[in-house]
Amino acid sequence: MTTILIVDDxxxxxxxxxxxxxxxxxSANVLFSSDAESAARIATQTPxxxxxxxxxxxxxxxxxxxxxxxxxxxxxxxxxxxxGMCETEVEPLVLAAGAAAFVAKTASEDCLxxxxxxxxxxxxxxxxxxxxxxxxxxxxxQAVLRALLAGMSNLxxxxxxxxxELTVKTHLTAIFKVLSVVSRTQAVLLARAAGx
Numbered sequence: 001m002t003t004i005l006i007v008d009d010x011x012x013x014x015x016x017x018x019x020x021x022x023x024x025x026x027s028a029n030v031l032f033s034s035d036a037e038s039a040a041r042i043a044t045q046t047p048x049x050x051x052x053x054x055x056x057x058x059x060x061x062x063x064x065x066x067x068x069x070x071x072x073x074x075x076x077x078x079x080x081x082x083x084g085m086c087e088t089e090v091e092p093l094v095l096a097a098g099a100a101a102f103v104a105k106t107a108s109e110d111c112l113x114x115x116x117x118x119x120x121x122x123x124x125x126x127x128x129x130x131x132x133x134x135x136x137x138x139x140x141x142q143a144v145l146r147a148l149l150a151g152m153s154n155l156x157x158x159x160x161x162x163x164x165e166l167t168v169k170t171h172l173t174a175i176f177k178v179l180s181v182v183s184r185t186q187a188v189l190l191a192r193a194a195g196x
């Protein structure tokens with residue numbers, strides 16, 4: 001079971017981040033902190049820590065300093081920084097300090113899920129963990145993928161879902177990108193590996 005630490009001084013943001021984490025990883029143990037001092041203590045005392053979601057602007061701590069310390073001491077624990085500040089200003093700073101990813105608070109839920117999946121879905125052998133990645137797909141994308149599993153052509157999928165064939169192709173492009181595959185066959189094999 002992965003333990004994930006969410007560090008943000010706004011309760012509503014902590015709740016929203018927690019919902020996205022548990023959507024991807026229902027069995028995750030989610031810990032919370034509202035300040036840099038308790039976050040540092042929790043990170044030190046949690047041996048099975050698998051991910052840290054860190055607000056860039058905490059009221060009582062230097063986040064860049066905290067990030068550098070974490071990445072130096074806990075090199076195998078990725079940190080995703082979330083911020084309401086301008087992406088072009090903050091992202092280079094946090095990546096240089098050792099963050100695995102940056103997500104703007106104005107980004108969509110999918111962007112956050114994709115960032116989490118990128119840093120958590122690699123198995124020990126370097127392969128993608130299929131079930132977690134498939135959770136990144138939207139409901140419509142999942143419907144298209146299920147139609148692929150049933151052996152439907154693009155035209156069949158379009159008729160089945162009552163969408164245009166062009167829309168089917170658009171969904172397939174997005175699905176391939178999320179799953180990091182390049183063909184229908186690879187997408188189907190990955191879905192089957194996940195138990196679909």
